[in-house]
Amino acid sequence: MKRPFINNKTPWHGLSGPNLGYVMDLYDQYLVDPDKIDPDTRAYFDRWGAPKVREKEAYTKSAPKQLESDHELQHVLSAIRFLYNIRSYGHLAADIYPLYDPEADEQLLDINYYGLSKQILEKIPASLILPNAPTWIMNAYEAIQHIKKVYTGTIAFEFHHVQDLDERNWLLQKVESGGLQQHLSDETKIDIFRRLAEVEGFEHFLHKIFVGQKRFSVEGLDSMIILLDEMISGSVQNGAETINIGMAHRGRLNVLAHVLGKPYEMIFAEFQHSPNREFVPSEGSIGINYGWMGDVKYHLGLYRKINDENTRQVRLTLANNPSHLEFVGAVVEGFTRAAQDKRKLVGSPKSDFNSALAILIHGDAAFPGQGVVAETLNLSQLEGYHTGGTIHIIANNAIGFTTEAYDSRSTKYSSDLAKGYEIPILHVNADDPEACFAAAKLACEYRAKFHKDILIDLIGYRRFGHNEMDEPMTTNPLMYNIIHNHPTVKELYQKNLQAEGKVSKEELDHIAEKVLDRLKEAYEKVSSNDEEVNNEAVLPEVIEKGLPEMDTAVPFVHLQQMNEQLLSWPSQFNIFRKLKKILDRRREAFDDQGKVDWGLAEALAFASIISDGTPIRMTGQDSERGTFAQRNIVLHDYMTGKSFCPFHQLGNASFAVHNSPLSEIAVLGFEYGYNVFAPETLVLWEAQYGDFANAAQVMFDQFISAGRAKWGQKSGLVILLPHGYEGQGPEHSSGRIERFLTLAAENNWTVANLTSAAQYFHILRRQAAILKREEVRPLVIMTPKSLLRNKLVASTGKELSEGQFNLIIEQKKFGTQIEKAERIVIGSGKIMIDLLEKSIEKADELEWLHIIRVEQIYPFPIQEIQNVVEQYSNVKEIIWVQEEPKNMGAWNFTEPRLNEIAPTGVEVFYIGRRRRSSPAEGDPNVHKKEQARIIQSVFTRVERGNEDGEYYHS
Numbered sequence: 001m002k003r004p005f006i007n008n009k010t011p012w013h014g015l016s017g018p019n020l021g022y023v024m025d026l027y028d029q030y031l032v033d034p035d036k037i038d039p040d041t042r043a044y045f046d047r048w049g050a051p052k053v054r055e056k057e058a059y060t061k062s063a064p065k066q067l068e069s070d071h072e073l074q075h076v077l078s079a080i081r082f083l084y085n086i087r088s089y090g091h092l093a094a095d096i097y098p099l100y101d102p103e104a105d106e107q108l109l110d111i112n113y114y115g116l117s118k119q120i121l122e123k124i125p126a127s128l129i130l131p132n133a134p135t136w137i138m139n140a141y142e143a144i145q146h147i148k149k150v151y152t153g154t155i156a157f158e159f160h161h162v163q164d165l166d167e168r169n170w171l172l173q174k175v176e177s178g179g180l181q182q183h184l185s186d187e188t189k190i191d192i193f194r195r196l197a198e199v200e201g202f203e204h205f206l207h208k209i210f211v212g213q214k215r216f217s218v219e220g221l222d223s224m225i226i227l228l229d230e231m232i233s234g235s236v237q238n239g240a241e242t243i244n245i246g247m248a249h250r251g252r253l254n255v256l257a258h259v260l261g262k263p264y265e266m267i268f269a270e271f272q273h274s275p276n277r278e279f280v281p282s283e284g285s286i287g288i289n290y291g292w293m294g295d296v297k298y299h300l301g302l303y304r305k306i307n308d309e310n311t312r313q314v315r316l317t318l319a320n321n322p323s324h325l326e327f328v329g330a331v332v333e334g335f336t337r338a339a340q341d342k343r344k345l346v347g348s349p350k351s352d353f354n355s356a357l358a359i360l361i362h363g364d365a366a367f368p369g370q371g372v373v374a375e376t377l378n379l380s381q382l383e384g385y386h387t388g389g390t391i392h393i394i395a396n397n398a399i400g401f402t403t404e405a406y407d408s409r410s411t412k413y414s415s416d417l418a419k420g421y422e423i424p425i426l427h428v429n430a431d432d433p434e435a436c437f438a439a440a441k442l443a444c445e446y447r448a449k450f451h452k453d454i455l456i457d458l459i460g461y462r463r464f465g466h467n468e469m470d471e472p473m474t475t476n477p478l479m480y481n482i483i484h485n486h487p488t489v490k491e492l493y494q495k496n497l498q499a500e501g502k503v504s505k506e507e508l509d510h511i512a513e514k515v516l517d518r519l520k521e522a523y524e525k526v527s528s529n530d531e532e533v534n535n536e537a538v539l540p541e542v543i544e545k546g547l548p549e550m551d552t553a554v555p556f557v558h559l560q561q562m563n564e565q566l567l568s569w570p571s572q573f574n575i576f577r578k579l580k581k582i583l584d585r586r587r588e589a590f591d592d593q594g595k596v597d598w599g600l601a602e603a604l605a606f607a608s609i610i611s612d613g614t615p616i617r618m619t620g621q622d623s624e625r626g627t628f629a630q631r632n633i634v635l636h637d638y639m640t641g642k643s644f645c646p647f648h649q650l651g652n653a654s655f656a657v658h659n660s661p662l663s664e665i666a667v668l669g670f671e672y673g674y675n676v677f678a679p680e681t682l683v684l685w686e687a688q689y690g691d692f693a694n695a696a697q698v699m700f701d702q703f704i705s706a707g708r709a710k711w712g713q714k715s716g717l718v719i720l721l722p723h724g725y726e727g728q729g730p731e732h733s734s735g736r737i738e739r740f741l742t743l744a745a746e747n748n749w750t751v752a753n754l755t756s757a758a759q760y761f762h763i764l765r766r767q768a769a770i771l772k773r774e775e776v777r778p779l780v781i782m783t784p785k786s787l788l789r790n791k792l793v794a795s796t797g798k799e800l801s802e803g804q805f806n807l808i809i810e811q812k813k814f815g816t817q818i819e820k821a822e823r824i825v826i827g828s829g830k831i832m833i834d835l836l837e838k839s840i841e842k843a844d845e846l847e848w849l850h851i852i853r854v855e856q857i858y859p860f861p862i863q864e865i866q867n868v869v870e871q872y873s874n875v876k877e878i879i880w881v882q883e884e885p886k887n888m889g890a891w892n893f894t895e896p897r898l899n900e901i902a903p904t905g906v907e908v909f910y911i912g913r914r915r916r917s918s919p920a921e922g923d924p925n926v927h928k929k930e931q932a933r934i935i936q937s938v939f940t941r942v943e944r945g946n947e948d949g950e951y952y953h954s
Contacts (some may be wrong), residue, residue, distance in 0.1 A: 067466065070125075078120055079140045080129050083147055087172075088160050088704035090151025091427055096459050098220075098431040099482050109148065132532075136176045150176055154429035155428050156441055169448055171424060174442060192226060192433050193209070193497060194511050196490040199225050199254055201515040202264075206253070209523065210271045212469060212750030216298050217250030219463035221395050222434040222489040224361070225430075227458065228259045230437050231359060231391055231446040234444030236314055236414050239354040242339040244677075245318045247361035248331035249298040250319075250395055250462075255361075256430045260318050260883065264522035270297040272526060274794045292537045293709040301711065315339075319673075320711040322702040324845040325366040330376045332358050334673025336387040341654070343615035343681060348645070349654040353388025353451050361393045362415040363399025364457075373699075375666035377421045378659030380453050384619055384658025387671055391449040392418070392455040397428075397462035402475040415457040423453045431461030431489055461486070470496040470924035509622040537709075539746050542774040546859055548749055553606045560590050562607040563600070566646045573640040578633060595794035598784065599630040601757035604800065605764040606633075609682055615767045617656045620720070621669060624659050625686050627722060629790040633657055637784040658908050665696040668719075672703055676716045680778070690735020690782060691919075696787045699740070705743040716776040718767055723753070723782035724830035725883040726932060727924035733883055736746060737857070740780050742895040744858040749778040751858040753829035753890075754830070755759075755809065759855055762805035781811040782829055782877030792833050807861035811851035813835060820847045821872045824899065825911075825938055827881040828854045828890060835881070838935050850875075850943065857890055867903045878908045879939055884929070885916035910936045 030037050085108060093104035107113040111121075121141035126133045130143040135142050151157060159171045174180060184192075199222045206215050218224060232243055247255065256262040301320035305313055319335065339356035340348040362378075367373055379385035394415055399849045400408050413419075415425050424446065428439045436458065443454045461483055465472040472480045487495075494508050567583060569575065573581070588594045596604070606616055621627070624634035634657060635644045647655040660667045667683050675683035687693045690832040692701070707713040723735035740751050750767075754760050763779070770776045787793045811832070825835070832853045839846055852868060854861065868873065878898055882889040891910055898908045910935055 008659075023767055027391075027748050028607040032236040033115035036268075042767050049865060066542065075120050076114060076124055076128060076140075078116055079124055079144065082111070082114045082116065085146055086144070087149050089687040090148070091156035091158055094152045094156035094427065095178050096156050096429045098409065098429055098459070099461055099479070099486060109152070109270050113146075130176070132177075133828055143658075143781065146178070147176065150178075150180075152436040154359055155433040157425070158413075158419070158427070159424040161214075162422045162424055164422070164450075167424075167446075167452070169334055170449065171446070174445070174506060181434065184434060184437070188437075189434075189497060189720055190503060190511075192437065193493055193503075193508060194492055194515075195258070195514045196222055196227055196228065196433060197508075197512045200259055200488055200490045201252060201512060201519060202257055205516070205519045205523075207468070208270070209268075212561075213271055214296075214298065214467040214469060216249040216251065216467055217464060218254040218937065220397055220461040220483070221251060221430050221458060223430045223433045223460070224251055224393065224677070225254060225397055225456055226257050226433045227393060227440045228255065228359070230440035231357075231444055232259070233262050234441055235357045235447075237443065238448040239313065239868075240357045241312065241358065242315045242336070242356035243317070244332045244356065244358045245359045245361065245639055246328040246337070246362055246397075247318070248321060248328075248366070249267045250363065250397070250714060251361075252298045252321075256300075256302055258454045260316060261304050261306075261310050262302050264519060267297065267524050267527050268526040268791045269319060270300075278320070291709040291712045292539055292705075292706075294537075295320070295322075295710040296812045299710075306453070311554050320328060320707070320713055322710075324509050324698045324702055325363055326376075327665070327669060327698050329360045329362070330372065330379070330669030331377060331673035331676075332360060334389055334670040335677040336390075337385065338388065338674040338677035338681070341656075341678070342366060342652040342784070344677065345654060346610075346651055347648040347654060348656050349617075351388070351613065354448070356387070357391040357447070358395065360390055361395055362557050363400065364371065364394050364398065364405075365408045366639060367394050367414050367621070368411060368417050368476060369400070369407040372669075373667050374417060374420075375661075375663040376669075377418065377453070378423065378661055378663065379670060382658075384656070384660065385667075386451075388451040390453045390795070391443050391447055392423070392453060394455065394457045396457055396459045398459070399476065401464055401466050402470075404479070413457060414454055415667055418453075419457045419815075421453065423455050425455045425457060427457045427459060429670070430458050431491055431492055433489060440805050460512075463488075490721060522860070540774075543708075543777075544767065545775075547766070547770060547775050548752075549764060550769050552762040552769065552804055553801055554604070554765075556583070556590070557799055558608070558611075559800055560610070562604055563587070563589060564648065565650045566603055566607060568649070569635060569644050571645065571820065573635070573642075573644055574637045575635055577634075583632070584697060590797040590848060594797065595791065595793045596761075596797060596800060597630075598757045598760060598788045599626065599632070601795065601800065602631065602760040602764070603633060605761045606647060607653065607763060608651060609768045610647065610653045612768070613652045614771065615655070615681045616647075616655040616684070617671070617674060617681055618684040618686065619658045619660045619667060621660055621688040622685050624657055625687075628788055664692055665699060667704070668696040668699045671718055672699060672715060674849070675715050676707075676713055679714060679716065680771055682764075682771060683715065684720060686720040686783075687735070691731050691733070692724040693719070693721055693735065700743065705740075705748050708748065710747060710776075714776055715778050716771045717778045718764070719778065719780045720783045721780065722785050723929065724785050724787065725920055726786050727921075727927035727931075729922045730918045730920050734888060735782050736888070736919075737782055737890055738888050738892065739883070741858055741890060744893070747777060747859055749780055749858070750856060751782075752856045753782040754784075754855055755832050755853050756793055756795050756799075757830065758799035758803055759805060759809075761795070761800050762857060763804060784830060787830055787833055790833060792836055805855075807854075807856045809853040810853060811839070819874050821850045822848045822851065822873060822874055822876045823849050823879060823941075824869060824875055824877075825879045825881055826852045826854060826894075827884075828857055828875070831881060831883045831934070834931070834935055835938055838939065842927070842939060846939065849878075849939070854890075854894075857893070860894065862897055862899050862901060866899075869901055869903065875906055877902070878902050878909065879938065880912075881934065882910075882912040883934070884919065886910060887915040 001255060034042050047943060061896055089108055093102055093108055118141050122139045124140035125141040126137045126139050129140050133143055137146055157175055159168060162168045203217045203219050234244055257264060257267060299321055301318045303315060303317040305315050307313055319328050336356045336358040340351045340353055343349045396414060399404060418425055426439045428435050439456050443456055446454045463483060497503050498505055586600050589600055590594045625632055633645060633647060671683050671685040704715060704717060721735035727735045746753060752763060758885050767779045835851060850872060852865060880891055880898060881893055882891055895908060902908050913930060921930060
C-alpha cells in the first residue's frame with residue numbers, strides 16, 4: 001500500500017534514530033484501520049490530512065492542509081531529535097561527578113534550540129515520540145521531562161554502541177520505564193546506612209590506630225561496597241554458586257572485611273605483624289592460604305563459603321593480586337570458567353554460565369592504560385573463554401597516583417575502551433548509594449538475560465594520597481582543596497535520611513557507635529598478644545623433597561587400542577588427502593619397525609590421561625592443528641567445513657582444545673586461573689613460538705613462579721614453548737629459557753628441554769599424576785620445531801609402555817673403554833640431536849668423548865650427572881654446549897652446578913655462541929656457519945684457546 005506525500009514529504013520526513021521504524025509501522029496500521037490506533041495518535045495523522053483507508057480498499061488521495069500539517073510535522077521531528085539527543089548525550093550533562101558539575105553543551109537540553117516550547121510539546125501525543133512510555137506520561141513535554149530526568153541524574157547511560165537490537169531495546173525499556181530506581185523500603189535504606197557506617201568507621205579506625213601505614217583506603221568510593229553487596233545478592237538469586245572478584249589494592253582491605261567477611265582481628269594482626277592464623281570467624285567457613293614468603297596485606301586474597309536463604313552453599317573468592325594492577329582480571333576469568341565447566345563427562349566440557357560470575361574492579365587510570373584489559377575484554381565472547389558475562393566496576397577516583405585524567409587517557413571517560421566491545425556502560429555518582437544499588441541491580445539482570453559483559457563506572461574521588469603517606473596537596477592542590485571540604489558519603493546519606501524523616505539522628509548515631517565498638521573489641525584481642533613470632537620463611541618439607549618417582553608407563557596393548565581410536569572418524573567425514581596420508585602412517589607406529597613421533601606421543605599421552613579420569617584443557621595460537629602442523633587433534637571436513645575431535649569419543653573425562661586469540665598475557669592468565677580453580681585438570685598453554693612468551697612475562701614473574709610462595713596458590717599448569725635454533729632469526733629461535741631458570745628456586749616449577757618423544761609422553765603423564773598431590777608445580781617445556789619429525793627423536797612403542805621419564809640421557813658410548821674418555825659434553829635440547837647426528841658419522845673416532853643430555857634442567861639433576869661423571873676416572877674437562885649466546889640459555893644457571901660436580905682438577909668450559917644482545921642471527925647462512933662451528937668444536941681436540949675468553953674455536 002502506498003503512503004501519502006505532501007510537498008514530497010511524509011510524516012516521517014527527516015526522521016532518524018530508533019523511532020523511525022516505529023512511526024512508519026504505526027502509520028501503515030493507521031492506513032489499514034485507523035480505529036486500532038490510539039486516539040491521540042490517530043488525531044495527529046488526521047490533521048496531517050492522510051485518508052482513512054480500510055483494509056482491501058483502494059487508496060485515494062485527499063487534499064491536505066499543507067502549511068498547518070507541515071508545521072506540526074516539524075515539531076514532531078524536532079521533539080524526536082530532542083529526545084534522541086538526550087538519550088545519546090545526556091550523560092554529558094548528568095549529575096555523576098561528586099566534586100563538580102558537568103560542563104555540557106548548553107544547547108543539548110535547551111528546548112528553544114529545537115524550536116519548541118512547552119505549549120507545542122503538550123499538543124504532541126507521548127506515544128508518538130516515546131514508544132512504550134509509562135502510562136502516566138500523556139504528551140511529548142512530559143515524555144521529554146521524564147527522559148531528561150532518566151538520563152541526566154546520578155546514573156548516566158551509554159549503550160547506543162550496542163548493536164544487538166534486542167539488547168538495546170531491553171536496556172531502553174529498563175531505563176525509561178521508571179522502575180530502575182524503585183522506592184526502597186525504610187529497612188533497606190537503614191541497611192545501606194549501616195553498611196556505609198561500617199565502611200567509613202573501618203577506614204577511620206585504621207587511620208587513627210595505624211598512623212602512617214599504607215592501606216589504600218576506599219574513602220571517596222565507599223559506595224563500592226553497596227555495589228558489591230547487591231551484585232552478590234542478585235547473582236545468587238540468579239543461580240550463582242561461585243562468585244569470583246578481582247581487584248587491585250584500592251579499597252581491598254574494606255572489601256576483605258565487609259564483603260568477604262575477613263575478621264577485623266586478622267586484618268589488625270597483619271598491621272601489627274602479629275600471628276593471624278589463630279583467628280577464626282565465628283560464622284561460616286573461610287579459607288586463607290599463606291605461602292612461606294607471604295605478601296603485603298593489601299595483596300592477599302581470601303575465599304569464603306556462605307549459605308544463601310535456601311541453604312545452598314555459595315563460594316565467594318577475592319583473588320590474590322600483585323601490584324601489577326589489571327593482570328588479575330584474566331586470572332579471575334579463568335577461575336570463573338573453571339567453576340562453570342562440567343568436566344566429568346566424555347567430550348568437550350559443558351558450561352553452566354549461571355553457576356558462576358566474575359566481578360572485576362578496575363582503576364580509572366589502569367582501565368584505559370594497561371593493554372591486558374583490552375586483551376581480557378576480547379576473550380569475553382570467544383567460545384573457549386566465554387564466562388557468561390562479567391560485571392566490571394571502574395573504581396574511578398579521577399586520578400592515577402598523582403596523574404590526572406588529562407594526562408592519563410585520550411578519551412573523555414576511562415570506560416570508553418569498553419565501547420569497542422559493545423559493553424553497556426553505566427556512569428554512577430558514588431555519592432548516591434541508592435543509585436549504586438539500582439545500577440548493581442540492572443547489571444545483574446542484564447548479565448543474567450544476555451550473558452554478556454556490562455560496566456559500571458563508579459565516579460568518586462580519593463580522600464587521601466595514593467597510599468596515605470603521600471601528601472596530594474603538593475601535586476593536585478585544586479582537587480584536594482575541594483575534597484577537604486567535601487562531606488563523606490555516609491554524612492550525605494545520613495542527612496538525606498534525616499530530611500526524609502524516616503529515622504532520627506540519634507538512631508543513626510547509635511548505628512555508627514556500634515560499629516566503632518566492634519572495631520575496638522577486635523583490636524583489643526590483637527593488641528593483647530605480645531608473643532614473639534618467628535617469621536622466617538621456611539620451605540615446606542613436602543616441596544623441598546621434590547617429585548617422587550612414579551610409574552608413567554602404559555601397557556602396550558592399551559597404546560595400540562588408543563591409537564586405533566584416535567584414527568577413527570565418521571565414515572562420511574572427508575579428511576584432506578595430504579593429512580589423511582600423514583595420519584594413516586600412524587597406524588604403523590606399533591609395528592616391529594614402527595616409531596612414535598612427537599605428535600603421536602603427545603596424542604597418546606592425552607588419550608591415556610583422560611582414560612585415567614583426568615580432564616585436559618589445552619589452548620594456544622593454532623593449537624588445534626599445531627604451529628608446525630604436527631598435532632591435528634581437531635580434524636576438518638574439507639567438503640563441509642565441519643570439525644571432529646577423536647578425543648571426544650574416548651576416555652573417562654572431558655577434553656577441551658581451543659585456538660586462542662593473538663594474545664599471550666590474557667590467555668596465559670586465564671589458563672593459570674583455570675588450573676588454580678580446577679586443580680584436578682591438566683591445563684596446557686602453548687605459545688606459537690617460545691619467544692612470544694615475552695609478552696606474558698608478568699604472569700610468569702608474579703603469578704606462576706611465585707604464587708605459591710606468596711599466597712600458597714598451587715598450580716600444575718603446563719607451558720609449551722617451541723624453542724631451537726633453525727636459522728629463522730631473533731624472534732623465532734629462543735624461548736628464553738634463561739628467564740625461567742633465573743626465576744627457578746624452591747622447587748617452584750620444572751623446566752625441561754626434551755630430546756625424545758617418549759620423554760615427552762612420560763613427563764606429561766607424570767605431570768597429570770601429581771596434579772592432586774602436594775608436590776604439584778608448574779611445568780615449563782621447551783618443545784621442538786624441526787625435531788618434531790626427526791627420526792632420532794621418535795621412540796618405539798616399548799619406550800612408552802615400559803619406560804619412564806629420565807632426568808638425563810647418556811648418549812651411546814663410543815668404543816668400549818670408559819677410561820679413554822677425556823671430555824664429557826653436557827647439554828640440552830635440539831643441539832644434542834645435532835651432536836648425535838654428527839657423532840654417528842664419527843663413531844670410530846670418539847672414544848675420548850662422552851655425551852650427556854640433560855632433559856630436566858630445573859630442578860637440576862646434580863646427583864644423576866655426578867654418578868655418571870664419577871665413572872670416568874681420566875676425564876680432563878667438562879663442557880657445557882648450547883645454541884644460545886653465552887649470556888642467554890642455560891649456561892649461567894648450570895655453570896656453578898657443574899663446577900660443584902666436577903672432580904678435583906677437572907675444569908668446566910663452555911662451547912656455544914659468544915655473548916650477544918640479540919638471541920640469534922638474522923641471516924640463515926650465517927646461522928648455519930655458526931651452528932656448524934659449535935658442533936665441530938665439540939668433536940675437535942684442540943688446545944683451549946679463545947678470542948675473548950668466551951667460546952671455543954675449531
